[in-house]
Amino acid sequence: MLDTPQVVPSLVPHAAVLRFTIAKHAVQEVMGPAIGAVLAAVAAEERQPAGPVVSHLPCLYPEGWDVEVGVPVASAP
Structure with a gap:
């Protein structure tokens, strides 16, 4: 049986994020370079x-x- 979901505080509130739009067929070609970027x-x-x-x-x-x-x-710039 699954445990009851719980909301827990995040210890790392900052993130570096890249957002973009891609064609469905390009996901395998784009994800590696996006992670690298x-x-x-x-x-x-x-x-x-x-x-x-x-x-x-x-x-x-x-x-x-x-x-x-x-x-x-770990922290904001």
């Missing part, structure tokens, strides 16, 4: 990721998707 932006600010890379699809369209790729960071 987010990590490069974090490194360019001499900061470190504070957790795993995440992706989110906030909007789905017949021709493509809005995609967000991000990584938590």
Whole structure:
């Protein structure tokens, strides 16, 4: 049986996020470079990721998707 879901406070409230729109067929070609771009932006600010890379699809369209790729960071710039 599954446990009852719980809301817990986030220990890392800041994130570096890249948002873009892609065609559905391009997702495999785009995600790797997008992850690289987010990590490069974090490194360019001499900061470190504070957790795993995440992706989110906030909007789905017949021709493509809005995609967000991000990584938590320890503090705001």
